Each structure stands twice: as C-alpha cells, then as structure tokens.
Amino acid sequence: MAVLLLAEITDGALSMDATAKAVAASAPLGDVTVLAVGSKAKDAAAEAATIAGVAKVLVAEDAIYGHRLAEPTAALIVSLAGNYSHIVAPATTDAKNILPRVAALLDVMVLSDVTSVVDADTFERPIYAGNAMQTVKSKDETKVITFRTSTFEAAATGGAAPVEDVAAAENPGLSEWLEDKVAESDRPELTSAKIVVSGGRGVGSEEDFAIIEALADKLGAAVGASRAAVDSGFAPNDWQVGQTGKVVAPDLYIACGISGAIQHLAGMKDSKVIVAINKDEEAPIFQVADFGLVADLFEAVPELTGKV
Amino acid sequence: MKVLVPVKRVIDYNVKVRVKADGSGVDLANVKMSMNPFDEIAVEEAIRLKEAGKASEVIVVSIGVKQAQETLRTGLAMGADRAILVTAAEDVHEDIEPLAVAKILAAIVKEEEPGLVICGKQAIDNDLGATGQMLAALTGLAQATNANTLEVADDSATVAREVDGGLQTIKVSLPAIVTTDLRLNEPRYASLPNIMKAKKKPLDEKTPADYGVDVSPRLEVVKTAEPAARAAGIMVGSVDELVAKLKDAGAI
Numbered sequence: 001m002a003v004l005l006l007a008e009i010t011d012g013a014l015s016m017d018a019t020a021k022a023v024a025a026s027a028p029l030g031d032v033t034v035l036a037v038g039s040k041a042k043d044a045a046a047e048a049a050t051i052a053g054v055a056k057v058l059v060a061e062d063a064i065y066g067h068r069l070a071e072p073t074a075a076l077i078v079s080l081a082g083n084y085s086h087i088v089a090p091a092t093t094d095a096k097n098i099l100p101r102v103a104a105l106l107d108v109m110v111l112s113d114v115t116s117v118v119d120a121d122t123f124e125r126p127i128y129a130g131n132a133m134q135t136v137k138s139k140d141e142t143k144v145i146t147f148r149t150s151t152f153e154a155a156a157t158g159g160a161a162p163v164e165d166v167a168a169a170e171n172p173g174l175s176e177w178l179e180d181k182v183a184e185s186d187r188p189e190l191t192s193a194k195i196v197v198s199g200g201r202g203v204g205s206e207e208d209f210a211i212i213e214a215l216a217d218k219l220g221a222a223v224g225a226s227r228a229a230v231d232s233g234f235a236p237n238d239w240q241v242g243q244t245g246k247v248v249a250p251d252l253y254i255a256c257g258i259s260g261a262i263q264h265l266a267g268m269k270d271s272k273v274i275v276a277i278n279k280d281e282e283a284p285i286f287q288v289a290d291f292g293l294v295a296d297l298f299e300a301v302p303e304l305t306g307k308v
Numbered sequence: 309m310k311v312l313v314p315v316k317r318v319i320d321y322n323v324k325v326r327v328k329a330d331g332s333g334v335d336l337a338n339v340k341m342s343m344n345p346f347d348e349i350a351v352e353e354a355i356r357l358k359e360a361g362k363a364s365e366v367i368v369v370s371i372g373v374k375q376a377q378e379t380l381r382t383g384l385a386m387g388a389d390r391a392i393l394v395t396a397a398e399d400v401h402e403d404i405e406p407l408a409v410a411k412i413l414a415a416i417v418k419e420e421e422p423g424l425v426i427c428g429k430q431a432i433d434n435d436l437g438a439t440g441q442m443l444a445a446l447t448g449l450a451q452a453t454n455a456n457t458l459e460v461a462d463d464s465a466t467v468a469r470e471v472d473g474g475l476q477t478i479k480v481s482l483p484a485i486v487t488t489d490l491r492l493n494e495p496r497y498a499s500l501p502n503i504m505k506a507k508k509k510p511l512d513e514k515t516p517a518d519y520g521v522d523v524s525p526r527l528e529v530v531k532t533a534e535p536a537a538r539a540a541g542i543m544v545g546s547v548d549e550l551v552a553k554l555k556d557a558g559a560i
Contacts, residue, residue: 174450
C-alpha cells in the first residue's frame with residue numbers, strides 16, 4: 001500500500017500544520033509520498049521533506065499550477081495515481097475542490113472530512129453536520145480521502161525524505177485565475193490557532209465585532225464567527241466556524257453571543273476548553289461549555305479583555 | 309442558454325437528527341423533508357439569470373426517491389420551467405452516492421446541453437460536497453466551486469469563490485459547473501399563485517436505467533453512531549470568576 005498526499009501550499013508556502021496532520025492521519029495506510037504542486041513549490045517541497053513519516057516528496061513546479069486551479073491539478077494527480085492505493089489531502093477548500101474531481105476521473109467515490117482511520121478500507125466521518133458519525137467501508141480500488149485536520153495531531157519534523165521532480169500534466173485549459181482577495185491579518189490562522197474568539201448574531205453589527213477582535217488580539221487568538229453572524233454580514237465567510245465553514249479544535253474557544261446552533265457546534269465541539277458568554281441562559285451553547293457566563297457580551301467581553 | 313439545477317430532497321435543516329437504534333443510519337421515517345438549502349440558492353441564482361435575460365430556460369432535476377417530486381415542485385414554484393425526476397431509490401434511507409448522481413447528471417447534460425449547471429456545494433445529509441466537482445470531471449467541463457458571486461458573459465463566467473483566507477476570482481469557459489456557497493444570494497419564497505402554477509409545469513419521470521447508470525453504492529455503511537457527548541461544565545457568576553477558572557485550567 002502507498003499513499004499520495006497533496007500538500008497544502010499557498011503562493012509557494014507550505015501550510016505545515018495542515019500537511020503534517022494529514023501525514024499523521026495517513027501513517028497507518030502505507031508509505032507516504034507528498035506531492036508539492038505550484039508555480040513555486042521547491043521550498044515547500046523541501047520543508048515537507050522534513051515531516052517525520054514522509055518517504056518521498058514529488059515536486060510539480062509549473063506556471064499552470066500557480067493558483068491551484070482544480071482542472072490542471074486534478075489532471076496531474078490522475079497522471080500519478082496508478083502507483084498509489086490512497087490519494088489523500090487535508091480537508092482544505094483547495095483539496096475539497098480538487099479531490100472529488102480526481103475521484104470521478106478514477107471512477108471511485110470520495111471520502112470527505114475523514115476523522116478516523118479504522119483500516120485501509122474503512123473510515124469514520126461525520127454526517128448531518130456532525131450529528132452522527134458514520135463508519136464506511138470502501139469497495140473501490142483507490143481510496144480518495146480528505147482528512148479533517150482538527151482531529152489529528154501533527155506529525156513531528158526531523159525527517160529527511162528525498163525530493164524528486166515530476167513532469168507537469170497536460171493543462172485542460174478550462175479555467176483561468178483572475179484575482180485573489182486575501183484578508184491581510186497578523187492573527188493566527190483559524191484552523192491552527194491555539195485560541196479562537198468567536199462572535200455570533202448577538203454581536204449585532206460589523207462595527208461591534210471590534211470588541212470580539214480586541215479580545216482575540218489581547219489573547220493572540222484567531223477570530224471566528226457563527227453562520228448567523230456571517231449571514232447577517234457582520235463577519236467575512238472565511239471566519240465561519242461550523243459544518244458549512246471551518247472546523248476548529250483549539251485549546252481554548254470563547255463563544256460570544258453565539259446561541260449554539262447544531263451546525264456551529266459541529267465546528268468547535270472538539271475544542272479542549274469552551275467558554276460561552278451569552279445573555280440567554282437557555283442558549284444551547286451552555287450545554288457544551290466548560291465555563292458559562294450569563295451576561296451582556298457588550299459588558300463582559302471588554303471586561304474580560306481588560307483582565308486577561 | 310439553458311441552466312440545469314440538480315436539487316436534493318434532504319431532512320429539513322431545522323429537524324433534530326436521530327440515529328436509528330440499530331446503528332444502520334439516521335431515522336428519516338415521518339420527518340419533515342425539504343430542498344437542500346444550498347440547492348435552493350442554486351435554483352434562485354438560475355432564476356435570476358433567467359430574469360436578467362441571460363438564461364432561456366431553467367430545468368430542475370432530482371435523483372432519489374419518487375417523493376423528490378415535491379422538491380422539484382418547490383423548484384418549479386420558485387420559477388424553474390420544467391423538471392426531471394430520476395427515481396433511483398425505493399426507500400428514503402437509501403442515499404444515492406455523488407458518483408452515481410454525477411453519472412446520471414452527465415448523461416442529462418449530454419442530452420439537454422445546458423450552458424451552465426448550478427449545484428449546491430454540499431448536501432446537508434451526507435456532507436460529502438462532491439457532486440459538482442464529479443460532474444465537471446465526467447463531462448470534462450470547468451468547475452467553479454463555492455461561488456460567492458457569479459457573472460455570466462457570452463462564452464465564459466466569472467466566479468468569486470469562497471476559499472480559505474478570502475476570495476479567489478476565476479474565469480471559466482462555458483459550459484461550466486458552478487457550486488453555490490451561502491452568500492451567493494437569498495432564495496425567494498414561492499408565492500401561492502406560483503405554487504398553483506407549478507403543479508401544471510412539465511415533470512419528466514426517468515430511471516437510472518434510461519441513462520445506463522448503475523447506482524449501486526461504492527461505500528458500505530458499517531455503522532452509524534451518535535457523536536460523543538461533552539460532559540456538562542459549570543456556570544460562573546462574573547468575569548473575575550471566569551478569569552480565575554481559566555487560569556486554574558491552564559487555558560490562559
């Protein structure tokens with residue numbers, strides 16, 4: 001058995017956390033070959049080669065991979081697929097765009113957001129926004145999997161795997177990149193942050209999200225939001241924590257003005273310590289919180305910011 | 309240009325999910341079912357394209373149990389022109405996998421030649437998030453997933469996509485497959501006159517055999533279980549007490 005793992009690379013930089021967690025998740029499945037794809041990918045490949053448990057790194061550096069468009073990247077993976085029993089990646093928006101395409105090209109099903117490996121054919125994954133956990137056994141010859149990174153510990157570094165170039169595959173030329181609008185932020189990345197401070201509908205407006213951000217900055221935390229807050233336009237979509245957004249499992253999660261809809265809980269209930277601040281004592285968020293405070297967030301959050 | 313919109317009948321998003329005692333799956337007997345919320349956004353976007361004069365016809369298609377006809381009628385009441393029902397399952401607990409769905413849709417795309425297919429980014433039951441990408445693969449068409457905005461020109465579409473860290477804007481050649489994210493639009497409610505009118509709109513009934521597709525699953529469900537519950541915590545009375553508890557727990 002052998003695993004081909006698509007490394008998470010953005011503008012030439014390796015996302016060490018997501019990639020190392022996917023390496024750890026893949027360890028029981030066989031030798032792990034990491035595939036580094038990008039218009040610049042050599043540095044990322046060298047870094048990926050240091051992840052413990054990586055047997056080999058393949059680099060495909062070509063302008064056509066500059067923005068991880070699904071069609072050329074999927075074509076490249078399919079061109080390499082013959083040598084592997086498992087094709088995997090961390091469940092990022094990039095991988096979730098690319099791997100289902102790869103699976104269909106190979107005439108196999110995809111297993112999304114896998115949280116546990118039972119054996120080489122059998123995997124556990126959440127369904128119904130995490131309200132049920134399903135164990136499924138794949139009958140396909142090649143398994144195509146995205147791993148939910150929040151449930152795996154990152155593999156250590158200290159390895160020194162060999163790095164090899166691979167040729168670019170033919171570009172189907174169906175799509176073209178125009179622009180990235182990336183929010184500039186000094187804050188840690190949401191899915192790998194040790195602390196996350198999130199605001200919900202109770203925050204009331206985009207301007208008032210500043211009090212959530214102030215607490216986050218004081219704690220060196222990432223900022224999250226509930227789907228209700230995103231839907232109401234208080235926060236950008238990439239802050240969304242939940243089944244339809246990001247799944248996080250920080251050491252500390254502070255939910256402010258979040259009622260705790262099922263779909264939000266699915267995105268944060270694996271956090272180590274959960275704090276809920278809400279003025280509605282009946283809010284379901286209190287049922288999962290380690291520490292609950294019934295209070296007006298406009299008073300309690302600034303006070304907390306002052307005292308931590 | 310025709311626009312094709314696949315819609316799925318799923319458990320209503322407000323209904324509490326219960327795992328069946330025998331672990332075979334989630335109990336869907338006698339629970340309220342609705343159109344998958346991301347598919348509603350897809351139908352809305354297609355209708356807006358028609359209202360803007362960019363689409364000539366909106367076709368909704370559903371693959372599943374025969375009761376999915378109700379979901380198709382909802383799409384017709386919102387403003388779609390006609391519907392295709394592919395009855396592929398007898399029992400509501402039988403989920404047709406995205407790969408089989410994509411194969412049937414690929415055959416329909418070949419037949420109908422739509423300029424655009426708009427799918428929901430994921431169904432809220434199996435949460436696989438794969439149908440759109442798989443359809444794009446099988447038809448050899450471009451894909452633009454997680455659309456935040458969609459602008460359609462003569463032979464291309466510009467799509468801003470929700471990605472980790474922000475938005476990515478790409479241009480895809482038409483025909484293309486687009487999947488919807490939350491912020492693309494707010495779906496309309498069907499009015500009573502439109503609900504009445506929808507009953508008279510054409511609805512074709514098909515089977516997977518009509519398209520030569522085998523829908524037998526590739527994934528065998530071994531078991532379905534309730535997620536591990538979190539132990540109840542404690543309530544604190546003040547911010548000072550909260551800070552003290554967090555320090556005790558080593559969380560800050």
